[in-house]
Amino acid sequence: MAELLVQTGLNALYAAAYMSLIAVGLVLIFGVMGIINFAHGELFMLGAYVVVALYADFQVPYVLVAALGLVFVGCVGVAMEWAMFRRLRDNPLGGLVASIGFLMILQALVSMGFGVRMAHVPPVTQEVIIFSERVRLPVQRLIVILAAIGFLTALWAFLTKTRFGWALRASAQDQEAAALQGISINQTAGIAMFIGASLAGIAGALTAPLISVNPHMGHSVIVAAFIVIIVGGVGSLEGAVLAAVIYAFVHTFVTTFADGVIADVVGLLLMLVVLIIKPTGLFGTADRA
Amino acid sequence: MPRGLAWLLLALVLVALPHGLSFSQQEILVFLTINVLLVASYRLLTLTGEWSLGHVVIMGVGAYASALLSKRLGIYVPVAMLLGAGVAALVAYILSFPLFRMKGFYFLIGSFAAGEVIRLLWKRFRDPFGGPKGLKRIEGMPDLDLGVYALDFFEPITYYYFAAAVVAFCLWIMWRIERSPVGLTFHAIHWQDKLAEASGVNVRAYRTRAFVLASGFAGFSGALLAHYIGTINPNSFDVEQMVFVLTWAIVGGTATFYGPILGCIVLTVLNEIVLREMGFEQMRPLVYGLIMILSVLFLPKGLESVVQRVLSARKTG
Structure with missing residues (x-):
């Protein structure tokens, strides 16, 4: 029993790692631009398909592919900002609809390019760390966990130690005041979009060998990500990470000890309960809604 | 053109419409009619300024309730439809x-979560909701014998006339609700909720009223759908x-009563008829997404x- 608990804990840690990468990006985009990026799950999907295209089909080294995935999806994010979100900054519902439209385009393009069926990604490493007979941690999962910690630390350092990071946080707090201080809103929005999208992309690239890759894989991810950012409090990066850990643990444990559908229901109820008790989420403030 | 004449003309067009269409287009027309009711009820909900993702x-809920009531308890279908709307409300x-x-x-997200919980419960509980496969062989509208002419509601044209009449009534x-004092209060809450509250309006009660009314109409549209296609699943x-x-409402615009309906009709016709006829089958979501953006x-x-x-x-010129 103890072994099962430890194993489930490890699984939860892995889920928390990639969920927090996705949720933090979503929060960053919402914080700076006030737009709910419904296409965020599709950016995750795009990251996974970079691996399918380059690593599975052309055997480019995996590390290089992951880096390319990060940059490529980040650039897609910048393109989204430039083409759509920049023009819809004072129209949040319009931004929502535009991101839904973009989601459909990405899904259709990937379906046409790679087919709608599951894409096969060969394992990057077969190695497994064996703690005991029933507690194992595949190295690929360990990579995801370590990478998430690394990227989130780097993001934290960027936001608190660099001028660009300050500018980003300033315009997330108050866009007009930031603009009056000489901060370029377009530039910070572009940076936020690049970071947010590339985090989703790298999450997709890192998990691609572990999950089933198909054009519709973004859907389940976006639902979970919404739960996470709501529980954490919209606009709070720390809240998003904490909520990702809570959600991943609850979801993984309920999946293991009951079943997947019940776990989804419990996850959603968790969010409703948080909203009923504190309608702005754990770390949220009232005026950011 | 006098108003009465315009309405008469519109009614004539709606009556004549299905006769020029192919069978599959007639089916789309039935769904379109039901969706018009759905999107109009959605606008009623958004009047107070809140957007739901659980609609x-x-x-x-209306579809499941009406289907189960008629299937399990043998309730007469039109009555079950009304009860289904009541359950949804x-x-x-x-x-x-x-x-x-x-x-x-x-x-927005809270309503999405609440809806998703309901949907997952349908999926999880095979009894009575039928699990992931849903409910099958739902009773259709019973035939109606008018003496001279027997109405068979399995025919899309007949069901279209029935649905169109009911939807027009709804x-x-x-x-009328929007034009009543209650509806005007909805508008007041949308534009100035603090002012409305300060003027003694119970904002929460009015939001609830709009939500419940809209849900009743949405549930009714679900019941109309269930008894037409005969099978529903989560x-x-x-x-x-x-x-x-959501996109019908936003593309159409929600400032007027006809905006969302217009959006629904235009986008459905574009998506189902124009793009299909042009042979864009695989690229349909792509073009549709582009149109949305x-x-x-x-x-x-x-x-x-x-x-x-x-x-x-026209007025000024």
């Missing part, structure tokens, strides 16, 4: 307690359908703003 699930009333603690973005009720009411409703970029006030511009140009 299609509420439609599903009741569920909405219960949901309103947790949901209306939230506002704005939180309400639209008229919604129109995926018929998933977030993808909700996204369609272009319409919010270049028509931020919706299709209704075009209509308004044309009408006002």
